[in-house]
Structure formats: C-alpha cells, structure tokens
Amino acid sequence: MKTPVFIQLHHDSAEHIRQELVLGLTANPQPGGATVSPKFLYDALGSRLFEAITELPEYYPTRTEAAIFKAHAEVMARVVPPGATLIDLGAGNCGKAAGLFGVLAPSRYVAVDISVDFLRATLASLQRQYPALTLVGVGLDFSHTLALPPEAGAPDAGPRLLFYPGSSIGNFTPAQALVFLRQVRAACGPVAGSGLLIGVDLVKDAAELEAAYDDALGVTAAFNRNLIYKLNRLVGTDLRLADWAHHALFNHMESRIEMHLVAQRDLTVQWPGGRRAFSRGERIHTENSYKWTVPGFSQLLREAGFAEPLVWTDAPTVDAGRFAVMWAGA
Template identity: 90%
Template structure:
C-alpha cells in the first residue's frame, strides 16, 4: 500500500497574522471601515460551527450542490477525462471530492488546504480505501496565490481536474475572482482534457439569501461572533461578546451577501500597542459572498481563458436554478 505525501507550504508567523488583523481593525472608516478576513472565522470552534450551519434548513447551498452532484454525476463523468489528477482546492475533510471518486475515477488525488494537519488523518484513512492511488496533501493559502508544488504532479503527466465546490468563489470580489480563475487556468497545464469543476451560488430572492446567513436558531450569528474570541486570542484585543451583534444583508448593487459585526455601544477596543474607537452602529466587515448569474459566471470563466462551460443546476432551466455546478475545459 502506498502512503500519502504531505507538503506544508503556508507558514504564517504569529507576528504576520497580528499585523494583518491590526491593519484591518484600524482601516479608515471611509470608504469601507474596519474589516477582518473571513479566513479568521475558521478557528477550531468556527469550523465546527460552520459544519452545523450546513445542516440548517435555511442554508441551502450545501444540500443543493450535493443534490446536483447526485443527479448529474454520470453526465459530469462523461464530460471529464478518466484517470486525471483530481486537485481539490479547499479540501477540508475531503468528503465532496471522495464522494465523486467512483464516477470520476481519478488516478491521483491532491488535497489542498491551508494546513496539512487538517488533511493528515483523512488522507491516511483514504489510502486504506484506495491503496494503489497516489495521495498528496498540500498546505497552501491559495487565496493569496495558486502555485502548486512539484508533488502535485508534472503539468505534462496527464489531465488535471481542479475542483472548487461549495460556492467559496463567492468570497472573492469579481476582480479577485478573475485573477484567481486565471491562476487556476494556468494550473490546469497544457494537457488536453484538463479543466475546472466549480460550485457557484446563484442570485435569488433577497429574503432567501439573508435567511441563509442569519438563521432563526442563531448558529450563523455564533459563527460570526466567534471571530471576536479568535481576534482576542491572536492580537490581544479586549473585545467583549455582548458589545457586538451579527448582521447579514444582501447588497443588490454589488450582488453579494455581507456579514458584519455591529458595535452595540460607543466603545474603545484596545490591544498591546494600539487602540481603535468604534461608535455605536459602526461595523467590522467579516465576509462577502457574491452571487452570480449563470451567464455572468460563464463570461468570467471565458475571460479567465476557459472554454464555454457545461452547466448543471437544481432546476430544468439553468436560469431558474438556485445553485450551479460548472465544468469549464482548459
């Protein structure tokens, strides 16, 4: 039986993390105000809270995407090359990718996440199920840049199937998304049959969107407010949970859900070497989730250098779907 290969490329020092967070907290109130990257939502507790969010009745993306894969898996397999290297971006517990192994039949699986520690146990278990398959875990923050190491496989060795499910592309602004997709196109390499399989959340009624990010049980609020505890731990700030409330809204002009933490009173946030005053009602912007039309995202893929995508949605007409899975050949 083979053994997985692990490569840790991302190394953030505590000082670098602290500097990034302080820069966001002290950002000028105009035009955007204070902001914290959504990656800081996912400490150990935040990751568990997000798993709970995916079980909520209001949160449609996870189960809708899963239903699309179940319904259209065979059609996807016919469109994609068997025996490809499957490169799973933001792999997490690897569940979405491994659920497609039997239909996509990859020869090699490369799981990419910010830390190989998240991947180690899963890939070791997966190796027992697929003893002949090459498995690689790569610790990489691809939100900064997507540069795969040689362990991912030589570009000319065979087709590459890059996999980015779950609508995480929505965390990028449209400009950032185009930059990222161009990097994905480059990572596909020159081999015929390579391409990108991606999940995209679609524009829909604002009431449905806002409910998905502000559920009645308050799990998403806990997920967002847990960021306060994480920032306190990483920076040494003295923020108090009762001083901050979760707020989610759909911004129709930008076609995005925004999540914020809203100050409930005038307060001063302090940390070693600095401070920042917040007025009552002032916000810390913690996440964006852009929503796309099928036509709009197809155009973005073409601009990034991909071919016209194949599209599967949860509705007979793609334009009526709530969520889309797209295959774009390189």
C-alpha cells in the same frame, strides 16, 4: 498500500497574522471601515460551527450542490477526463471530492488547504479506503497565489481536474475572482482535457439569501462572533462578546451577501500598541459572498481563458436554477 505525502508551503508567523488583523481593524472608517478576512472564521471551533451551518434548513448551498452532483454525476464523468489528477482547492474534510471518486475515477488526489494538519487524519482514512490511489496533502493559502508544487501532478501524469465546490468563489470580489480563475487556468497545465469543476451560488430572492446567513437558531451568528475570541487570542484585543451582534444583509448593488459584527454601544477596542474607537452601530466587515448569474459567471470563465462552460443546476432550465455546478475546459 500507498502512504499519503504531505507538503506544507504556507508558513505564517504569529506576528504576520497579527499585523494583518491589526491592519484590518484600523482600516479607514470611510468607505469600508474595519475588516477581517473570512479565512479567519475557520479555526477549530469555527470549522465545526460551519459544519453545523450546512445542516440548517435555511442553508441551501451544501445540500443543493450535493443534489446536483448526485443527479448529474454520470454526465459529468463523461466530460471530465478519466484518470485525471483531482486537485481539491479548500479540501477541508475532503468529503465532497471523495464522494465523487467512484464516478470520476481519479489517478491521483491532491487535497489543498491552508494547513496539512487539517488533512492528515482524513487522508490516512482515505488511503485505507483507496490503497492504490496516490494521495497528496498540500498546505497552501491560495487566496493570495495558487502555486502548486510539482507533487501535485507533472504534465506527464495526465490531465488535471481542478475542483472548487461549495460556492467559495463568492468570497472573492469579481476582480479578485478573475485573477484567481486565471491562476486556476494556468494550474490546469498544457495537457488536453484539463479543466475546472466549480460550484457557484446564483442570485435569488434577498429574503432567502439573508436567512441562509442569519438562521433562526443563531448558529451563523455564533460562527461570526467566534471571531471575537480569535481576535482576542491573536491580537490581544479586549473585545467583549456582549458588545457585538451578528448582522447579514444582501447588498443588491454589489450582488453579494455581507456579514458584519455590529457594535452595540460606543466603545474603544484596545490591544498592545493600538486602539480604535467604534460608535454604536459601526461594523467590522467579516465576509462577502458574491452571487452570480449563469451568463455572468460564464463570461468570467471565458475572460480567465477557459472554454465555454457546461452548466448543471437544480432546476429543469439553467435560468431557473438556485445553484450551479460548471465544468470549464482549459
């Protein structure tokens, strides 16, 4: 049986993280105000809360995408190159990719997440299930730059299948998404048959979107408000849970869901070396999730250098879909 290989490329010091968070907290109130990157939502507790979110009746993306893969997996297997290196961006627990091993039959699996520590137990378990499969865990923050190590698969190892499910592309602005997709296109390499398999959440009724990010049980609120504990721990802020409420809204102009923490009273947040006053109702912007149309995202893929994508949705016609999975050849 083979042994997984682990490569940690991302090394953020505690001071660098603190500086990034302070920069967001002190951002100019106009036009955007204070911000925290959504990547900070996913500490140990945040990741468990997100797993709970995916089980909620209001949160459609995870189960809708899974249904698309189940319904169209055999067709996907005919267009995705057999024996490819499957590179899973934001792998997490690796469950989505592993669920496709049987139909996609990769020769190598590369799980990419911000820390290889998140991947060790999962890849050890996968190795026992697939003893002949080469497994590589890469610790990389690709929200800045997608720079894969040679161990991710040299050109002579065959085609590369970049896998980015779950509509995580929605965390990027359209301009950022284009930059990222161009990096993904470059990461596909020169080998014929390489490409990207990606999940994309589509524009739909605002009430359905807002419910998915503000559920009746309050799990998403807990997921968002967990940032208060994290800021206190990493920055030394004196934020109080009772002072901040979760708020989600669909911004029609930007075609995105926004998540915010909203101050419930006038207050001043202090930390070693700094402070910021917040008026009642002022917000800390914690996440965007852009929603796309099939034509709009197809155009973005073409601009990034991909071929015209193949599209599968949860509806009989593509235009009626609520969620899409796209294969874009490089």
